[in-house]
Amino acid sequence: MAELRNAFNPRAPHFYKDPSWSAGDAFCSERRVERISQGLQSETDVTRVLAFFVGEFGDNLARIFLNLAGVDQPGTDFESWVGSEWLSAAGVRIPGRQRSPDIIVTAREEIRNVLLIIEVKGNAWVNGGWGYCPVHGGLQGYSNQIICYAGNCWSTADLAVVPRLIIGPDSHKSLFGGWGRKGIVKEDIARYGLSEAFEAQRSAIEKWQFAGLRTLEARIKDLSPSDARRDALYVLSPWLDRIGV
Numbered sequence: 001m002a003e004l005r006n007a008f009n010p011r012a013p014h015f016y017k018d019p020s021w022s023a024g025d026a027f028c029s030e031r032r033v034e035r036i037s038q039g040l041q042s043e044t045d046v047t048r049v050l051a052f053f054v055g056e057f058g059d060n061l062a063r064i065f066l067n068l069a070g071v072d073q074p075g076t077d078f079e080s081w082v083g084s085e086w087l088s089a090a091g092v093r094i095p096g097r098q099r100s101p102d103i104i105v106t107a108r109e110e111i112r113n114v115l116l117i118i119e120v121k122g123n124a125w126v127n128g129g130w131g132y133c134p135v136h137g138g139l140q141g142y143s144n145q146i147i148c149y150a151g152n153c154w155s156t157a158d159l160a161v162v163p164r165l166i167i168g169p170d171s172h173k174s175l176f177g178g179w180g181r182k183g184i185v186k187e188d189i190a191r192y193g194l195s196e197a198f199e200a201q202r203s204a205i206e207k208w209q210f211a212g213l214r215t216l217e218a219r220i221k222d223l224s225p226s227d228a229r230r231d232a233l234y235v236l237s238p239w240l241d242r243i244g245v
């Protein structure tokens with residue numbers, strides 16, 4: 001009897017399919033499917049899957065994201081995008097700059113109508129460093145995701161008033177606006193001379209709403225059962241267990 005493997009099927013109808021793809025194409029590579037099926041999914045695997053749901057579940061999940069960010073948006077017709085793919089699809093990528101937040105929520109078929117910008121952080125550190133950004137950092141040259149994704153250095157689109165949501169461990173709720181001690185901490189001011197960057201991060205943090213990863217999971221569990229909900233939890237829950245949040 002054939003072994004039951006790859007219970008996760010990226011060609012299922014509740015996942016986005018691009019009209020230009022050939023029959024066997026999917027949003028998710030075989031290697032990614034393999035990792036997910038073995039319970040070894042990475043943060044990127046999880047965010048990618050969450051951004052690719054369509055149909056009723058895709059709408060509901062986007063609605064959950066908006067609710068978690070406190071965005072009061074009428075209607076139910078939303079799309080989620082992987083950030084980097086949204087940049088290309090919307091034609092707003094800055095040549096030579098590769099960074100982008102994990103997920104972008106837009107009104108359906110109004111790709112330029114961005115409703116929410118999301119970064120998902122499990123236990124990973126905030127990416128950043130000296131020379132991280134040609135726009136932010138000033139004389140000291142330091143920037144990171146907290147600062148840059150709150151600002152508009154990663155796209156030619158005007159995203160100044162779009163809400164930002166960091167989804168991280170629930171225990172981080174009161175730590176650095178939900179980013180945890182993963183960006184610049186006070187000690188870094190003296191240790192690395194990051195006073196300007198610390199101040200930039202402090203004001204950037206005010207632009208971020210926070211939601212807990214387990215809160216997101218609970219909200220997905222509250223939705224009525226479907227194959228799509230099963231897949232979302234199949235990818236999300238073992239990852240949360242494994243990283244211990």
Ligand SMILES: [Zn+2]
Pocket residue numbers: 133134135136143147148149151153154
């Ligand atoms: Zn920047």
